Amino acid sequence: MSQRSKIIDCTIRDGGLVNNWDFSIEFVQDLYNGLSGAGVEYMEIGYKNSPKLLKATEPNPWRFLDDNFLKEIFPVKKHTKFSALVDIGRVDPNDILPREQSVLDMIRVACYIREVDKGLELVQMFHDLGYETSLNIMALSSVPEQQLTKAFEMVKESSVDVVYIVDSFGSLDPTDIEHQVKKFKALIPDKQLGIHTHNNMQLAFANTLTAMQNGVTFLDSSVYGMGRAAGNCNTELLVSYIQKPSYELKPVLEVIEKHMLEMRQKWEWGYIIPYMISGVLNEHPRVAMAYRDSADRDKFVDFYDKVTSPEVSLSPATK
């Protein structure tokens, strides 16, 4: 099983949600070299959204990936392929080159269950341009089974290569993951499956292993776990654990030693009590993230009271 599995490192893309993509070119280059040396199959180097559509006022090279820029900083591609993520309604088709002219190999489409039709339209466009594609259905823990079954009728007929189980809230446990994988396999037996986890309850690695043992082949992770809020499954754990002759831990350790310790001092992610609480409650971490940004950041009891009080109505958008 693990011979077929592939790691997609999301340090830049998901980690950028921690520091607004404040990554130096040197860091991104070192990370690419480290991941290539480690035998990691893919590096998700950011978002391929449109700065115009997002009305961006400042440049942000990892949030608005540009092929010319990427060719400049990566004149030679090594073992690791590049992927990018896009969001529904934020992609300008004119920004997307055919794959043979692009540095990117894979484009992944993030969407909520209600937007699967729109997601698959984008997938079709990227597929026609020659890219590997995935559909990443977010917030799976809040999707009713019937809605998923209906959406998968479209997915089954589509050109998408990989369909992702995304535990956006870090609220699933290994038993849940096993259940979801079995459901996905039954509904879309011809698609490859992927897993993207968050570490709110310290289950990101365990959930990824469970998915892998049940036949999921695309495994998302981040070096030192860097990703939004509680962060992701750690790349260094996957590389250490998966029995594959091509994987080497040392190049990942070099990146951690040279960059990640300092970055973790400057920016915050990982197992932090308000994120644990939002995971347990199956809530989006944004309320907890705002709390961590306030003067009350360490008032855990107060936070818990607020988010569990029946009088507090979190806006539907936070659900």
Add this chain to the structure above:
Amino acid sequence: MSQRSKIIDCTIRDGGLVNNWDFSIEFVQDLYNGLSGAGVEYMEIGYKNSPKLLKATEPNPWRFLDDNFLKEIFPVKKHTKFSALVDIGRVDPNDILPREQSVLDMIRVACYIREVDKGLELVQMFHDLGYETSLNIMALSSVPEQQLTKAFEMVKESSVDVVYIVDSFGSLDPTDIEHQVKKFKALIPDKQLGIHTHNNMQLAFANTLTAMQNGVTFLDSSVYGMGRAAGNCNTELLVSYIQKPSYELKPVLEVIEKHMLEMRQKWEWGYIIPYMISGVLNEHPRVAMAYRDSADRDKFVDFYDKVTSPEVSLSPATK
């Protein structure tokens, strides 16, 4: 299953291996009140070893538990029972009162597989004095199956109440745990089972859940994971996760907010790269702990080279 499960909080006992039991009386009292409020069934308040036998030169109330002292600081016992750990060859029988005169309810015996006979002698003594007992077989990941089978012939005939699976090196994954639990259940079907995990690979909570789902009833944990090296399964995760009407998260959050954040600033435990490496390699964390105490503490690549080089012979005691 989870209705029968019991949490044993080891913050003082295993956490004391981090800070040489430098806990204030106020902290230990707050922890006891918090655990009682949270519905946690047991608190392991330290070691009941003999200061004389260990030639201790300084007092250490949590390492050398004394009943008079405990009665003084806990004049009234609440919901949570007290347990203590002892090591082979370090117990003075004269130190042990009959249970009805003691604050302690349970005495647990830690031993290596080769000392199971000695461990069971101690168990018998504590059992005869009225205590609940457990046998905690350390370093299970390095025990050959045949040796375990032989030892369990003695265990089966003994008076011990609970037999523990102890992942001393934090090197087991959920699949390993399931395998071990099934083996333990087959060999000693009449004994209750316990699980004690370490978090080197971020699997402590997942391993504890797997054990619970397979019928293990005594679950060790520590508040905020405080325990030697990578620490233990987090008490706050178990209390949040296990469906039991008596468990309440809030009293544990109070302890974390009031004490643990500051303690974590002062002392180090948790997911730290050299501990991850020692877990992956199935090694005792003591080499990594020494490294973290040296000027080279963050030289992860150097550490990895040293512990994986065939030329470095770690002394057999570290294996």
